[in-house]
Amino acid sequence: MITLYAFGPLFQGLPDPSRFVTKAEVLLKMSGLPYRVDLKGFNKAPKGKLPYIEDDGERVADSTFIRWHLERKHRVDFDRGLSAEQRAIAWAFEKMAEDNLYWALVHSRWIDDANFNKGPRSFFGFVPAPLRSLVVGMVRRQVRKNLHAQGIGRHSKGEIEALGSRAIDAIATYLGHKPYFMGSEPAGVDATMFAFAAGSLCPMFDSPLRAAAERHDNLRRYVGRMTARYYPERGEIAGCRAAA
Numbered sequence: 001m002i003t004l005y006a007f008g009p010l011f012q013g014l015p016d017p018s019r020f021v022t023k024a025e026v027l028l029k030m031s032g033l034p035y036r037v038d039l040k041g042f043n044k045a046p047k048g049k050l051p052y053i054e055d056d057g058e059r060v061a062d063s064t065f066i067r068w069h070l071e072r073k074h075r076v077d078f079d080r081g082l083s084a085e086q087r088a089i090a091w092a093f094e095k096m097a098e099d100n101l102y103w104a105l106v107h108s109r110w111i112d113d114a115n116f117n118k119g120p121r122s123f124f125g126f127v128p129a130p131l132r133s134l135v136v137g138m139v140r141r142q143v144r145k146n147l148h149a150q151g152i153g154r155h156s157k158g159e160i161e162a163l164g165s166r167a168i169d170a171i172a173t174y175l176g177h178k179p180y181f182m183g184s185e186p187a188g189v190d191a192t193m194f195a196f197a198a199g200s201l202c203p204m205f206d207s208p209l210r211a212a213a214e215r216h217d218n219l220r221r222y223v224g225r226m227t228a229r230y231y232p233e234r235g236e237i238a239g240c241r242a243a244a
């Protein structure tokens, strides 16, 4: 059986605080393969990040490589029925979310004090109290450095929010009135779009990115539809009620 290493549900019922873990879990659900979730793997993560999976002794790190592994080893075709052009569009949207919108969301959760205190601060509950503020400060400084190295951290808050909002608008515009991102049936890209849409709509965080996502009713309905299909037991995710 495949083991998915994850952080676990957090932030007012998100399946996982990490959009990449959520993406990997939705891909596993789409594949129909049996899997279990292990919340204790972060310290052994091959690339220092989650998600990774273990499949028959083989460890695969990174949500995209997990997808390729499922496609190769288990012959899952997440994009059946899509043309080469549609696959290219799906890939471009996925990477816009992962390599651009992601960093704007990291900025809003980790750098904004109010959002940080409501959310990521809870990751540090395991650190002994006398050391906690030191460790929190160190990790936040590292996140700031990562944002700077990536490039987005060199922009003003307003510029970062404008970039993130533009990505959310693009996702909502392309989704349009379709039930799923590429059409009438889910494709691989839906795992990513769902994870990022739900993460952006998470009612725990106040930010222009959430406001941008909330302006698109189709995005909220989409999160509800994906919730109904892949997390029916939850009833709602990110304030979006499971709906057909």
Ligand SMILES: N[C@@H](CCC(=O)N[C@@H](CS)C(=O)NCC(=O)O)C(=O)O
Pocket: 017, 018, 019, 020, 048, 049, 050, 051, 061, 062, 063, 064
């Ligand atoms: N490209 C990776 C990104 C994974 C990633 O950034 N994971 C974050 C959580 S969202 C993480 O584990 N960060 C921990 C760290 O950087 O120390 C993927 O697609 O899986």
